[in-house]
Amino acid sequence: SSLLHDLNEPLIEHAEGQLFLTETFKIILEEVLCKGTDVKEKVCEWKEPEELAVLLDLELRDTGEPQGKLLKRVKDVAKYSIKTSHPRFFNQLFAGVDYHSMAGRFLTEALNTNLYTYEIAPVFVLVEAEVLRGMHRLVGWTEGDGIFCPGGSISNMYAMNLARYQLFPEIKSRGLWGLPRLTIFTSAESHYSVKKGAALLGIGTDHVILVKVDDGGRMIPEDLEEKIKLAKSEGSVPFLVSCTSGTTVKGAFDPLDHIANLCEKYMLWMHVDAAWGGSVLFSSKHRHLMKGVDRANSVAWNPHKMLVAGLQCSALLLRDTTNLLKRCHSASATYLFQQDKFYDVNLDTGDKSVQCSRKVDCLKLWLMWKAVGSAGLEARVDKAFIHARYLVEQMKKREGFHLLGEPEFVNVCFWYIPPSLRGKEENADYQEQLSKVKGTMMVGYQPQENRVNFFRVVAFSPLISQKDMDFFLNEIERLGKNM
Amino acid sequence: SSLLHDLNEPLIEHAEGQLFLTETFKIILEEVLCKGTDVKEKVCEWKEPEELAVLLDLELRDTGEPQGKLLKRVKDVAKYSIKTSHPRFFNQLFAGVDYHSMAGRFLTEALNTNLYTYEIAPVFVLVEAEVLRGMHRLVGWTEGDGIFCPGGSISNMYAMNLARYQLFPEIKSRGLWGLPRLTIFTSAESHYSVKKGAALLGIGTDHVILVKVDDGGRMIPEDLEEKIKLAKSEGSVPFLVSCTSGTTVKGAFDPLDHIANLCEKYMLWMHVDAAWGGSVLFSSKHRHLMKGVDRANSVAWNPHKMLVAGLQCSALLLRDTTNLLKRCHSASATYLFQQDKFYDVNLDTGDKSVQCSRKVDCLKLWLMWKAVGSAGLEARVDKAFIHARYLVEQMKKREGFHLLGEPEFVNVCFWYIPPSLRGKEENADYQEQLSKVKGTMMVGYQPQENRVNFFRVVAFSPLISQKDMDFFLNEIERLGKNM
Numbered sequence: 001s002s003l004l005h006d007l008n009e010p011l012i013e014h015a016e017g018q019l020f021l022t023e024t025f026k027i028i029l030e031e032v033l034c035k036g037t038d039v040k041e042k043v044c045e046w047k048e049p050e051e052l053a054v055l056l057d058l059e060l061r062d063t064g065e066p067q068g069k070l071l072k073r074v075k076d077v078a079k080y081s082i083k084t085s086h087p088r089f090f091n092q093l094f095a096g097v098d099y100h101s102m103a104g105r106f107l108t109e110a111l112n113t114n115l116y117t118y119e120i121a122p123v124f125v126l127v128e129a130e131v132l133r134g135m136h137r138l139v140g141w142t143e144g145d146g147i148f149c150p151g152g153s154i155s156n157m158y159a160m161n162l163a164r165y166q167l168f169p170e171i172k173s174r175g176l177w178g179l180p181r182l183t184i185f186t187s188a189e190s191h192y193s194v195k196k197g198a199a200l201l202g203i204g205t206d207h208v209i210l211v212k213v214d215d216g217g218r219m220i221p222e223d224l225e226e227k228i229k230l231a232k233s234e235g236s237v238p239f240l241v242s243c244t245s246g247t248t249v250k251g252a253f254d255p256l257d258h259i260a261n262l263c264e265k266y267m268l269w270m271h272v273d274a275a276w277g278g279s280v281l282f283s284s285k286h287r288h289l290m291k292g293v294d295r296a297n298s299v300a301w302n303p304h305k306m307l308v309a310g311l312q313c314s315a316l317l318l319r320d321t322t323n324l325l326k327r328c329h330s331a332s333a334t335y336l337f338q339q340d341k342f343y344d345v346n347l348d349t350g351d352k353s354v355q356c357s358r359k360v361d362c363l364k365l366w367l368m369w370k371a372v373g374s375a376g377l378e379a380r381v382d383k384a385f386i387h388a389r390y391l392v393e394q395m396k397k398r399e400g401f402h403l404l405g406e407p408e409f410v411n412v413c414f415w416y417i418p419p420s421l422r423g424k425e426e427n428a429d430y431q432e433q434l435s436k437v438k439g440t441m442m443v444g445y446q447p448q449e450n451r452v453n454f455f456r457v458v459a460f461s462p463l464i465s466q467k468d469m470d471f472f473l474n475e476i477e478r479l480g481k482n483m
Numbered sequence: 484s485s486l487l488h489d490l491n492e493p494l495i496e497h498a499e500g501q502l503f504l505t506e507t508f509k510i511i512l513e514e515v516l517c518k519g520t521d522v523k524e525k526v527c528e529w530k531e532p533e534e535l536a537v538l539l540d541l542e543l544r545d546t547g548e549p550q551g552k553l554l555k556r557v558k559d560v561a562k563y564s565i566k567t568s569h570p571r572f573f574n575q576l577f578a579g580v581d582y583h584s585m586a587g588r589f590l591t592e593a594l595n596t597n598l599y600t601y602e603i604a605p606v607f608v609l610v611e612a613e614v615l616r617g618m619h620r621l622v623g624w625t626e627g628d629g630i631f632c633p634g635g636s637i638s639n640m641y642a643m644n645l646a647r648y649q650l651f652p653e654i655k656s657r658g659l660w661g662l663p664r665l666t667i668f669t670s671a672e673s674h675y676s677v678k679k680g681a682a683l684l685g686i687g688t689d690h691v692i693l694v695k696v697d698d699g700g701r702m703i704p705e706d707l708e709e710k711i712k713l714a715k716s717e718g719s720v721p722f723l724v725s726c727t728s729g730t731t732v733k734g735a736f737d738p739l740d741h742i743a744n745l746c747e748k749y750m751l752w753m754h755v756d757a758a759w760g761g762s763v764l765f766s767s768k769h770r771h772l773m774k775g776v777d778r779a780n781s782v783a784w785n786p787h788k789m790l791v792a793g794l795q796c797s798a799l800l801l802r803d804t805t806n807l808l809k810r811c812h813s814a815s816a817t818y819l820f821q822q823d824k825f826y827d828v829n830l831d832t833g834d835k836s837v838q839c840s841r842k843v844d845c846l847k848l849w850l851m852w853k854a855v856g857s858a859g860l861e862a863r864v865d866k867a868f869i870h871a872r873y874l875v876e877q878m879k880k881r882e883g884f885h886l887l888g889e890p891e892f893v894n895v896c897f898w899y900i901p902p903s904l905r906g907k908e909e910n911a912d913y914q915e916q917l918s919k920v921k922g923t924m925m926v927g928y929q930p931q932e933n934r935v936n937f938f939r940v941v942a943f944s945p946l947i948s949q950k951d952m953d954f955f956l957n958e959i960e961r962l963g964k965n966m
Contacts, residue, residue, distance in 0.1 A: 011945035017582025024586035032593040058613040064856040081594045099500025103507035105592040110515040111564045130541040150633035151840035175687025176659040192814035202685025204658025331675035335929045357634035373547040446818045462494035
């Protein structure tokens with residue numbers, strides 16, 4: 001290759017590279033963290049895909065580009081990306097920014113290692129264990145096991161795999177053949193990853209039995225028991241109930257204590273998908289929503305959501321103390337998990353994972369937790385509840401807002417019927433109008449059978465205040481006026 | 484909560500937070516990127532777990548800590564972590580640092596979004612598509628599909644799931660029950676993730692048939708064909724051959740063209756695990772190692788390895804143009820993948836994934852590729868080969884070095900027998916000695932049946948030069964002298 005001059009010359013020049021990184025850091029501070037969180041700036045500089053592709057000059061070429069041009073690209077990426085830390089970003093179950101977490105994330109990237117052995121990640125192996133211990137305590141366990149996974153969906157799949165392995169350990173070597181049909185139970189409003197997991201694990205989505213929910217979106221235990229009995233009578237083997245603490249749309253909490261009784265009665269693995277709701281465990285005021293969680297076998301909890309730990313940060317917590325996680329997932333690769341090391345090889349946690357390369361997702365949470373303490377994280381959770389309550393009260397006072405129900409968590413679901421459409425609600429394509437005026441704020445919506453779309457607003461970023469709530473309500477009204 | 488003063492006050496103060504982030508950035512520059520790449524500094528400040536736990540003050544408490552103390556923690560994390568960018572870090576299949584990639588990684592962290600819809604990640608949806616196009620071209624495809632996954636193991640599992648879904652689409656809903664036994668073929672030296680995947684997917688590790696390898700570690704096609712025939716004669720249904728381009732230990736490349744003939748003959752999905760070796764596709768000189776890869780159905784390739792794109796960066800590439808990936812994995816969640824959006828919903832790539840939250844892993848690769856061009860990445864690959872060749876030639880000239888074989892890639896596997904142990908090689912516990920003197924360099928090793936451990940050195944970081952190779956050889960000799 002013509003670029004290859006001399007073996008004695010590294011291909012990368014540190015001084016130039018560090019200058020580029022420093023310039024990028026300035027752009028990040030200015031464009032993403034200052035402007036990107038400024039209410040006077042837009043949440044989003046919306047472009048159609050074709051136009052954006054041209055603006056970014058996407059094409060990858062044979063020759064490289066000069067530093068100045070590359071810095072322009074960094075700026076453009078920042079400019080045209082959604083500002084998810086903006087106080088008027090209400091679109092997703094992540095939002096906001098925590099600077100200590102961000103510092104932990106930059107440090108993680110710079111240290112560039114894999115969380116599989118103590119040898120290669122000594123600090124992170126210990127930090128992960130400590131963070132998991134802290135989360136265990138909040139669940140109500142004095143011991144246990146766990147691992148950080150790339151997202152809550154994978155955490156839920158791990159729980160499924162562990163549950164079936166505990167029941168039929170031979171599945172690891174022999175597969176599902178020869179075993180009876182296995183069935184999973186979850187509420188009709190649970191996250192779609194339960195079905196995705198059942199498909200991936202060879203169980204099949206037909207064997208995910210959807211349990212009815214009450215008006216608030218909570219699993220109905222009586223229906224669960226009926227469906228367990230029915231499945232058994234049909235020759236299937238129920239093995240797992242996947243409960244939800246904080247459903248995606250309505251934010252409902254399944255009644256864990258009641259479900260735990262049934263799991264004990266029928267000897268089923270009890271998993272709690274608390275990816276969204278788990279953070280209530282920090283709050284002495286609100287943790288009652290998860291009463292009974294200590295009776296679960298596994299809990300999936302994503303601190304990248306309400307706690308603002310940054311994507312991705314997702315823990316699977318296990319009550320198990322028999323090394324089930326490692327027994328279920330290990331392959332004992334000799335090139336990596338050598339048994340003749342000069343330290344305790346139980347610190348080599350990599351074989352607990354189905355991944356080989358595994359990103360370090362724990363440092364940012366540890367540093368953030370160190371910075372504000374459990375009390376600071378509790379305040380974030382309590383503040384989110386107060387904002388949600390404020391929104392609900394305001395919506396009740398203002399015309400045109402119709403709540404889907406009284407929220408028990410921080411998801412506020414509502415319709416808004418603009419003045420011109422009142423009385424003819426069925427024709428309201430208000431959502432489409434709102435979509436066209438992105439920029440001032442972003443909010444999620446949800447289609448519903450036989451009715452127009454409703455909105456879901458989740459206001460939990462620690463950056464926001466009551467005036468952002470007022471802005472939200474006023475903006476919905478303002479946009480509606482022009483219809 | 485006592486920390487919750489006023490709804491109108493955000494819980495996070497930007498100025499203070501940005502100052503902390505700026506101070507952390509300085510520490511990263513100084514400790515990780517300057518000292519961490521300086522050959523006069525240690526690769527690793529080794530501490531035993533118990534001591535390190537005390538040094539880090541791991542405990543998570545109720546109250547937060549002052550900024551100064553937190554900055555001390557940032558410094559300690561940097562100090563006691565392994566310096567994987569150090570020129571004498573030869574331990575893993577990742578090493579080195581690329582500053583453009585690092586800039587892309589910091590920017591990705593700051594923008595904190597999920598790669599699932601165009602609405603929430605417009606820039607990244609387009610960037611991912613462009614990077615995948617570039618990789619497709621290198622494989623030799625003019626079109627195709629693909630997705631970035633959290634590591635090569637998950638990419639390999641995706642390939643398995645796609646292969647069986649293509650053969651039996653009903654598996655998604657009905658599971659494996661009622662289907663014949665499915666078998667996977669892979670070489671005896673393939674990565675352990677093939678077995679992990681088979682276990683997770685309910686296929687079982689017994690149904691992963693290990694094909695014999697030649698002395699170089701390459702799959703023997705004749706043995707593959709025999710084993711396919713045997714499996715069929717026993718009533719199993721072969722559906723997938725997982726080839727390896729660049730095995731983990733020896734760096735062997737399976738003969739893809741020959742295997743492709745068999746896959747066509749027996750109508751099997753041909754997957755290529757090129758997590759480690761895929762980067763040879765950039766090199767006009769070395770891409771012949773993967774001749775026939777364009778005939779594969781899927782290719783897993785990790786630019787976080789040889790290309791130094793940073794952990795994690797792992798692509799699954801597909802020849803398919805029938806939307807198989809989405810059909811196999813989709814759950815069509817209505818709250819996220821609404822069909823009434825005002826842009827082309829094919830840009831919402833999230834339903835191609837088994838994840839929901841999915842990290843943005845493409846920007847860093849795109850920015851690095853833009854910066855040095857395909858030619859610059861080719862130079863990295865060629866340089867790694869030259870270093871490996873140099874090491875091999877030197878080992879042949881020096882006493883005590885015994886090569887495991889003539890490498891075809893950049894993995895150089897060897898024994899070193901110190902002077903005092905020559906003639907009594909069977910007693911050599913040299914590896915243990917080396918383990919105790921960590922600090923000057925790090926190198927991986929591999930137990931082998933009936934013989935002493937051998938070393939695997941992989942020297943591909945673009946930061947290194949011939950003098951780092953000389954240092955490596957001299958250091959091995961120096962440590963051996965004291966035994």
